[in-house]
Amino acid sequence: MDKKTAIESKVEAVMNSLNGIQSASPGAFFYTRVQAKLQKEDINIWNRIGSLVARPAIAVTVVCLILLMNILVIVQQKAVSPLADQTEQSSYYDELNKSADNFYDFAINEP
Secondary structure: OHHHHHHHHHHHHHHHHOOOOOOOOOOOOHHHHHHHHHHOOOOOHHHHHHHHHOOHHHHHHHHHHHHHHHHHHHHHHHHOOHHHHHHHHHHHHHHHHHHHHHHHHOOOOOO
């Protein structure tokens, strides 16, 4: 019985120590700081690239480079001699006509 009363007295002491407890309140501006950390955006490499490309000077430079490359391609295509292009085109048509003739050659023409 001595052990049982000792345990009961310890339990009673613990329960009495909880009588004056109040709920803990957070410090000043706690919720504001939590919200700020939750909304804080991590700065990664893609955000940095996006902010760099969004600058007007960089955007204009990139557009000008793309236009310049397109102009160079068009000029180089016009520099090709039309005779060589025409010869290549006629040889293509000749091959096409031969393949069409060969298709009809497969027909059996026996009486």
